[in-house]
Each structure stands twice: as C-alpha cells, then as structure tokens.
Amino acid sequence: MAKTQLGARVDEDVAELARKRAADLGLSIGDYLARLVHDDTSGLRARAVDAAARFLADHQSVFDEAEQAQQMPSGGRAA
Numbered sequence: 215m216a217k218t219q220l221g222a223r224v225d226e227d228v229a230e231l232a233r234k235r236a237a238d239l240g241l242s243i244g245d246y247l248a249r250l251v252h253d254d255t256s257g258l259r260a261r262a263v264d265a266a267a268r269f270l271a272d273h274q275s276v277f278d279e280a281e282q283a284q285q286m287p288s289g290g291r292a293a
Contacts, residue, residue, distance in 0.1 A: 217244075232247070
C-alpha cells in the first residue's frame with residue numbers, strides 16, 4: 215500500500231509519550247499512529263473500553279473488598 219506523509223503539531227510531552235510508546239511496541243511513530251487511527255476508526259478501541267467497563271461493573275465488589283482490606287490497619291479485624 216502506498217504511504218502518504220501527514221504533519222501534525224502536538225505539545226512536546228505528547229510527542230515524547232508517542233515516541234516512548236512506539237518504542238515500547240517496537241514500532242515507528244508513523245506505524246504507531248496508524249495503529250491508533252485504525253483501532254479508533256474500526257471500533258476496536260470502543261469495544262475494548264466497553265468490555266473493560268462491563269468487567270469492572272461485574273467485579274466491582276471484588277475491587278471494593280480488596281481496597282477495604284488494604285485500608286484496614288494491620289492487626290485490625292473486620293466486625
């Protein structure tokens with residue numbers, strides 16, 4: 215597939231985040247941005263966010279219990 219060049223101006227902190235994330239994934243910045251756009255426009259990102267929201271809703275009590283256990287002082291016992 216033929217490639218075309220795009221130009222965009224972003225804050226330096228955003229550019230640095232993109233550089234680091236692309237490097238983490240072993241991608242060029244262009245390939246990383248192409249992946250982001252593809253995931254967004256294909257609906258993949260929205261489906262992933264929806265799945266995460268459903269997971270959290272289904273398991274909220276487990277997260278609440280774990281958080282409460284972390285906040286309990288050591289040696290303390292639930293009544």
